[in-house]
Amino acid sequence: MKAADLVAHILKREGTEFLACYPRNAIIEAGAKIGIRPILCRQERVGVGIADGYTRVSYAIGQTNGSQPVNGVFAAQAGPGIENAFPGIAQAFAENVPILILPGGAGLSRQNQHPTFSAVDVFRPITKIAARAHSVQELPDLLRQAYHAMRSGRGGPALIEIPVEVWGQEYQGDIDWQRIAPVKLAPDREAIKQAAEMLLAAENPLLWAGQGILYAGATANLVELAELLPAGVMTTNPGKSAFPENHPLALGASTRSRPRALAEKMRQADLVLAIGSSLTKTPFGPGVPADKSIIHATNEPSDINKDYRAALGIVGDATLVIEALIKELKNKAGDERAGRRQELEGEISEINKSWRADWQDHLSSNEEPINQYRIIGELMSAVDPAETIITHDSGSPREQLLPFWQASQPGGYMGWGKSTQLGYGLGLNIGAKLAAPEKLCINIMGDSAIGMTGMDLETAARYGIGILTIVFNNGIMAAERDVLIKADEKYGAMTVGGNYTLVAEGLGVATRRVEHPGDFFAALEEAQKVTATDKPFLIECMVKEGHDFSRDDVAGL
Ligand SMILES: Cc1ncc(C[n+]2csc(CCOP(=O)(O)OP(=O)(O)O)c2C)c(N)n1
Numbered sequence: 001m002k003a004a005d006l007v008a009h010i011l012k013r014e015g016t017e018f019l020a021c022y023p024r025n026a027i028i029e030a031g032a033k034i035g036i037r038p039i040l041c042r043q044e045r046v047g048v049g050i051a052d053g054y055t056r057v058s059y060a061i062g063q064t065n066g067s068q069p070v071n072g073v074f075a076a077q078a079g080p081g082i083e084n085a086f087p088g089i090a091q092a093f094a095e096n097v098p099i100l101i102l103p104g105g106a107g108l109s110r111q112n113q114h115p116t117f118s119a120v121d122v123f124r125p126i127t128k129i130a131a132r133a134h135s136v137q138e139l140p141d142l143l144r145q146a147y148h149a150m151r152s153g154r155g156g157p158a159l160i161e162i163p164v165e166v167w168g169q170e171y172q173g174d175i176d177w178q179r180i181a182p183v184k185l186a187p188d189r190e191a192i193k194q195a196a197e198m199l200l201a202a203e204n205p206l207l208w209a210g211q212g213i214l215y216a217g218a219t220a221n222l223v224e225l226a227e228l229l230p231a232g233v234m235t236t237n238p239g240k241s242a243f244p245e246n247h248p249l250a251l252g253a254s255t256r257s258r259p260r261a262l263a264e265k266m267r268q269a270d271l272v273l274a275i276g277s278s279l280t281k282t283p284f285g286p287g288v289p290a291d292k293s294i295i296h297a298t299n300e301p302s303d304i305n306k307d308y309r310a311a312l313g314i315v316g317d318a319t320l321v322i323e324a325l326i327k328e329l330k331n332k333a334g335d336e337r338a339g340r341r342q343e344l345e346g347e348i349s350e351i352n353k354s355w356r357a358d359w360q361d362h363l364s365s366n367e368e369p370i371n372q373y374r375i376i377g378e379l380m381s382a383v384d385p386a387e388t389i390i391t392h393d394s395g396s397p398r399e400q401l402l403p404f405w406q407a408s409q410p411g412g413y414m415g416w417g418k419s420t421q422l423g424y425g426l427g428l429n430i431g432a433k434l435a436a437p438e439k440l441c442i443n444i445m446g447d448s449a450i451g452m453t454g455m456d457l458e459t460a461a462r463y464g465i466g467i468l469t470i471v472f473n474n475g476i477m478a479a480e481r482d483v484l485i486k487a488d489e490k491y492g493a494m495t496v497g498g499n500y501t502l503v504a505e506g507l508g509v510a511t512r513r514v515e516h517p518g519d520f521f522a523a524l525e526e527a528q529k530v531t532a533t534d535k536p537f538l539i540e541c542m543v544k545e546g547h548d549f550s551r552d553d554v555a556g557l
């Protein structure tokens with residue numbers, strides 16, 4: 001058995017059904033022989049994004065359904081292929097997504113010669129493991145390490161480079177591959193006791209849920225904890241959908257924009273319990289205001305006391321931490337807590353009502369060019385979030401979508417923003433649809449965003465991947481208005497041009513161009529019919545520049 005057959009065999013045992021890829025890489029052929037479907041992207045960056053979106057959904061939705069998650073895999077050639085994959089891997093690193101990257105490599109005798117591109121060296125700082133196989137015999141050990149790195153602790157990409165001569169070598173021995181199980185950390189019992197005491201002593205505890213909840217499949221546990229305490233639950237941007245946002249204790253998610261209830265309850269909070277979150281300071285995620293006491297529970301010890309001083313740190317898997325806390329609280333909790341829950345739910349509901357009322361003009365606006373919130377409003381009333389997976393893109397669409405979209409199921413929203421690469425949402429959406437073909441999978445992108453990766457709409461058309469892409473075309477980089485003042489006045493630097501309906505048609509994608517807000521509903525109905533037949537659809541909405549965001553502010557949030 002040659003190296004590529006060996007790798008394909010191991011991937012198959014790990015549940016791999018498709019390989020996101022771009023030639024040449026011998027695993028494409030070897031995988032095809034044993035039923036691993038190659039999905040050839042148009043650009044390696046998007047290929048990595050496809051593996052990424054698949055992984056997110058496989059973890060978040062698969063686990064809720066009781067199936068074992070499968071990590072997405074991307075394969076590329078040495079040199080240009082893996083060089084062109086850089087943004088995809090950097091984004092997966094920023095978002096802690098556990099994907100496997102399998103590039104070819106230059107011959108071993110060329111590795112030290114200028115200007116050989118060494119994927120191992122270049123990607124080491126942005127992967128959990130980056131290793132080169134010097135012989136086919138090393139591959140099972142390296143892949144075992146890669147799967148262990150992806151499955152245990154904080155997620156992130158793993159990269160194994162396979163140099164030219166290794167592909168041709170014959171593997172000696174039997175392969176006895178067993179699926180690599182995650183290794184979970186259990187929390188310190190004393191810390192759990194202390195946390196329970198702090199939570200019970202707090203007047204207004206607030207739960208802060210990160211994407212670790214999604215990776216641990218801990219949503220049901222989190223709901224139980226929130227109801228027991230009781231406490232309102234906010235999520236980070238990547239954590240959105242980790243807590244059902246139709247639950248009366250839900251406060252929503254935060255990027256730079258957020259629902260008012262989140263801001264208000266954060267303002268009132270005296271204690272923040274963060275679970276499954278790195279608590280990283282980032283412009284596209286919430287912060288913890290200085291006057292709050294913090295309990296920080298995470299499976300990554302180095303995140304504790306990184307950006308904030310933690311009054312108490314707990315290292316552990318999110319499910320195990322929450323289970324232990326619930327057990328401890330049940331021993332201690334008093335009767336008065338049920339009454340407090342009702343009161344708290346009432347407060348949240350009141351804030352939500354006034355916030356929605358303030359935004360109703362936007363959500364039902366008849367403006368032309370179209371108000372982006374009208375499209376979001378139409379979407380929310382027309383589709384069932386429980387049957388939908390949605391993602392935004394960088395730029396204004398993220399700020400517009402995140403506060404208002406109500407994600408009711410884990411994995412129903414793919415939030416991102418630790419890096420904010422324009423165009424990332426398209427690959428994510430293709431990957432999500434591959435992981436959950438029964439869902440309506442939507443990505444909303446601006447006109448600059450589609451310029452980055454739009455050619456890969458053809459990938460969806462070619463493989464019959466029925467995604468829905470909604471383009472907010474305002475002919476401008478609206479998000480850059482504050483930094484392109486003279487450059488725009490003198491040289492029109494904000495303007496971008498394009499008719500994406502024509503582009504999509506040219507790429508074999510069915511489309512509708514919507515210029516009047518009243519026409520969106522029919523376009524969406526048509527899109528749902530078409531995507532249900534495994535064909536992609538693009539709706540181009542001719543929107544206004546759009547600078548209104550829900551940014552109810554609290555210092556430090
Ligand atoms: C790869 C990359 N380069 C630059 C940026 C910085 N950036 C963020 S938003 C934006 C403009 C977005 O314009 P568009 O997609 O048209 O959305 P709009 O804000 O107009 O709705 C830019 C240049 C980025 N996020 N990613």
Ligand SMILES: [Mg+2]
Pocket residue numbers: 446447448472473474475476477478
């Ligand atoms: Mg734009």
